Amino acid sequence: MRAGFPDFRLGNVLATSFTATLTERHGKAVERIPTPHRLVDWLAVNGFAVDSCTTAQLDLARELRESIHTAATAAATRNALPASAVHVINDRSTEGRAAAILTPEGGRQWRLGPASRVEDALSVIAADAISIIAGERDGRLALCASPTCRAAFFDTSRSRTRKWCDMNTCGNRQKKARFTANRRPDPGLRDSPSCPGGMS
Numbered sequence: 001m002r003a004g005f006p007d008f009r010l011g012n013v014l015a016t017s018f019t020a021t022l023t024e025r026h027g028k029a030v031e032r033i034p035t036p037h038r039l040v041d042w043l044a045v046n047g048f049a050v051d052s053c054t055t056a057q058l059d060l061a062r063e064l065r066e067s068i069h070t071a072a073t074a075a076a077t078r079n080a081l082p083a084s085a086v087h088v089i090n091d092r093s094t095e096g097r098a099a100a101i102l103t104p105e106g107g108r109q110w111r112l113g114p115a116s117r118v119e120d121a122l123s124v125i126a127a128d129a130i131s132i133i134a135g136e137r138d139g140r141l142a143l144c145a146s147p148t149c150r151a152a153f154f155d156t157s158r159s160r161t162r163k164w165c166d167m168n169t170c171g172n173r174q175k176k177a178r179f180t181a182n183r184r185p186d187p188g189l190r191d192s193p194s195c196p197g198g199m200s
């Protein structure tokens, strides 16, 4: 990991882990792939060894990311998929040359095209997004309940009632906010001398 950059938010679903490289879209947004190198890092963590990344390829990745976010949000809210987002996702999906490889241990690896381009990795991410938006996988697309986040996530819980994109961040923050609200002292007691140094 490189110092000085925001950490990655990694989940079990490739497409929504990718859209989570931009967080707090409705608050103080945090860009987690601010440089081409940081995209290379993210791809490496997710099993794609690309050789290099240009600024233009980073732009392509971010365009795909926001298109997945837009389409997944529409799907989660049962709205029509915006044509421009569908177009970008399909373009990225068809332009890559990645192939799924079965390892001797029974795992799946992605083998990128001969040039190991960013575009090859993006095609796998786009195909992953297509599978969840098209409803082909067992789960439900939903939006994070945090008003500053509203990230689309893929709920695979048995009850399909997950509320937050990530329990450790959005879920925890919400819990803390509730806890603080519950512990707020009675306004009538605030100036009471019997409560020195009371909670603020």
Ligand SMILES: [Zn+2]
Binding pocket: 144, 145, 146, 149, 150, 151, 164, 165, 166, 170
């Ligand atoms: Zn969230």
